[in-house]
Amino acid sequence: MSSSPDESAPLLDHTDDEQPVTKKRYRRALLGAGAILLLLAGGVIAMVIILTRKNSDRTSPYNEKRFFHDVVKMPNYCDHGSKGYSGYIGLATEDSLEPKRSFFLFSESELSPQDAPLVLTVGGGPGTSGQMRYWNGDGPCRLTETRAELNPYRWTKSFNYLSIDYPVGAGFSHGAIVNSSADAAKEMYDFIQKFYVLFPNMAKNQLVLNGGSYGGMYLPHMANEIVTQNDLQARKKGVPGARHVPLESIMISNPYSDPLSHAVNGVEMNCKKTNPPIWNSTQCEYAYQQLPAMTQYIRTALDIPTLPNKLQAAEFSGEIEEMDLHGVLREDYRKTCNIDQTGENVAPCLPFLARMQTFLRNHSEELGVPDEVVFQAISIEVNDRFWKNGDRQVDVTYRVGMVDLNCPWTGVLGGLLLSNINVAEDFKNAEDIPWPGEESEATVRVVGEGAGDFTYVQLWHAGHFVSYDMPRIEQKLVEHWIKNKPFGSD
Numbered sequence: 001m002s003s004s005p006d007e008s009a010p011l012l013d014h015t016d017d018e019q020p021v022t023k024k025r026y027r028r029a030l031l032g033a034g035a036i037l038l039l040l041a042g043g044v045i046a047m048v049i050i051l052t053r054k055n056s057d058r059t060s061p062y063n064e065k066r067f068f069h070d071v072v073k074m075p076n077y078c079d080h081g082s083k084g085y086s087g088y089i090g091l092a093t094e095d096s097l098e099p100k101r102s103f104f105l106f107s108e109s110e111l112s113p114q115d116a117p118l119v120l121t122v123g124g125g126p127g128t129s130g131q132m133r134y135w136n137g138d139g140p141c142r143l144t145e146t147r148a149e150l151n152p153y154r155w156t157k158s159f160n161y162l163s164i165d166y167p168v169g170a171g172f173s174h175g176a177i178v179n180s181s182a183d184a185a186k187e188m189y190d191f192i193q194k195f196y197v198l199f200p201n202m203a204k205n206q207l208v209l210n211g212g213s214y215g216g217m218y219l220p221h222m223a224n225e226i227v228t229q230n231d232l233q234a235r236k237k238g239v240p241g242a243r244h245v246p247l248e249s250i251m252i253s254n255p256y257s258d259p260l261s262h263a264v265n266g267v268e269m270n271c272k273k274t275n276p277p278i279w280n281s282t283q284c285e286y287a288y289q290q291l292p293a294m295t296q297y298i299r300t301a302l303d304i305p306t307l308p309n310k311l312q313a314a315e316f317s318g319e320i321e322e323m324d325l326h327g328v329l330r331e332d333y334r335k336t337c338n339i340d341q342t343g344e345n346v347a348p349c350l351p352f353l354a355r356m357q358t359f360l361r362n363h364s365e366e367l368g369v370p371d372e373v374v375f376q377a378i379s380i381e382v383n384d385r386f387w388k389n390g391d392r393q394v395d396v397t398y399r400v401g402m403v404d405l406n407c408p409w410t411g412v413l414g415g416l417l418l419s420n421i422n423v424a425e426d427f428k429n430a431e432d433i434p435w436p437g438e439e440s441e442a443t444v445r446v447v448g449e450g451a452g453d454f455t456y457v458q459l460w461h462a463g464h465f466v467s468y469d470m471p472r473i474e475q476k477l478v479e480h481w482i483k484n485k486p487f488g489s490d
Ligand SMILES: *[C@@H]1O[C@H](CO)[C@@H](O)[C@H](O)[C@H]1NC(C)=O
Pocket: 280, 281, 282, 283, 324
C-alpha cells in the first residue's frame, strides 16, 4: 500500500501466503488431544468433531492469513463521535495477476458499537459508488461545497454503518468486473465473511441491507445468497469456516426491481402523474402505442431468459425510457437539467455527486487507496457490462424467509413486485396512513407489528436520492424500522 504507517496505522498486518508457524503447533496439539481422547469412553466421537473443525479451519478461505486486506483508521473529517475504518478486502476470484479488491468505509455506532445493528449499504447504477449515501445523508459527515461537516441526521448515532463500493469496478473497488446481480451477490457473501474475520464483533449483530435504485436488483439477490449460504452452513455443507450471517431486514428506496412495472410505470409517470406531463403529446402517444409490444418483449425475456430475448426487451424499453425529458432532471422532476442525461454526463446536474468525486479523489491516499486507483462515482464500464448481459431483464424473486422489505418511494409500487411476496394480499388491503407527527411529509403502509414486517413509505418531498433530499425523515425511518417501533412513537 502506498500510505505510510504513521499516516494510516494499519488495523491489521499485511498478509501473504506463507504458512504461519503456529499452524504446525496447533496440529500437533490437536493430534495429542485426539490420542488422549481415544483412551476415554466416547472419545472417538469427540475426536471426530475436533478433527472436522480443524479440517474446516485448514481449508477455510475465511482466515485472515489467506486473503488480502488492508484497512486503515479513517480520519475524523467532521468531529463526530464514532471510530471509522476504510480500506480493501481481496475477493475470492483475485489471483496474483489481477487483484480483485472491494473498497469499504466502516463507521462504528456512537452508542454501544459492539451490539448495535450493522447497516450495509451499496449504491445503485449498476456501477454507482456505495459511498453515495455515506457522504450525502446517512454517514457521520456530509459534504458541502467546501468541506465535510457534521451530519445531524447521521445513522451512526445508533447503528454501525458499512458502505461498500459494489460491485468491483465502482467507486474505489478494482479488479475484474462481473456482469450480473447474481454473480455480484456471490462476491458480496465472500466480502461479508471476510469482513467478519476483520471485525469479529460485527458477526453477531443484526444485519440490515440498505440501498436504492438498482439496489432493488442487488439486494434481493444478496439476501437470496445469504439465506441460501446460511442454510448450507447450518447443514454443514457451506463454505468451510463460513459463519451464519444474521440478516434481519432490507431497506430499499425507489427500487428498480421489476422490469415490467418499471417500464409501464415509467410511461404513466411521464404522461399522467405530473402536471404538466413531462413528455409532450407526441411522445406520450408513441409510448402508449408501444406499450403492448414492450410488455410482450419483457414478458418473453422473463419467461425465456436467453441473452437475445433479454437484450431485445432492454433495448426496446430503454429507447422509450430515454426519450427527451425537455430539460427536466430525471432524478427529481422539480429540477431542471439541460444536458444529455445518460451515464456520467448527468454529474453536472447533480452537484453533490461531483463534490463527492472531488473530495474522494483528493483524500484517497489517507483512505488507504493506492495512487493508481481513481474514484469513479459512476462506473460506465460496470453499467455497460450489466447492460450487455441483460441483467435488467431479470426476474427478482423475494425468497427471503422473513420477507422484510422497507421501501420508501415517491412513485407507485409495481403490482408485480408484490405478487412475488407472501404478504401481497395483506399489503394490498392495508392503507397508506399519514405518518403521525409528519403528516405533510410522509405516509406509511405497514403490514405486521411495530414498524411492520413489510413497510412502504412515501416521502412527498424527495426525489430519487432520498437520503440526500430528506435526511431527517430518513433517519427517523431507520430508527423506527430497525428497532421495530411503531411510526409516530418516539
Ligand atoms: C415532442 O418532443 C419531441 C422530442 O423533443 C419533439 O421532437 C417533438 O417535436 C415534440 N412534439 C410536440 C408536439 O411538441
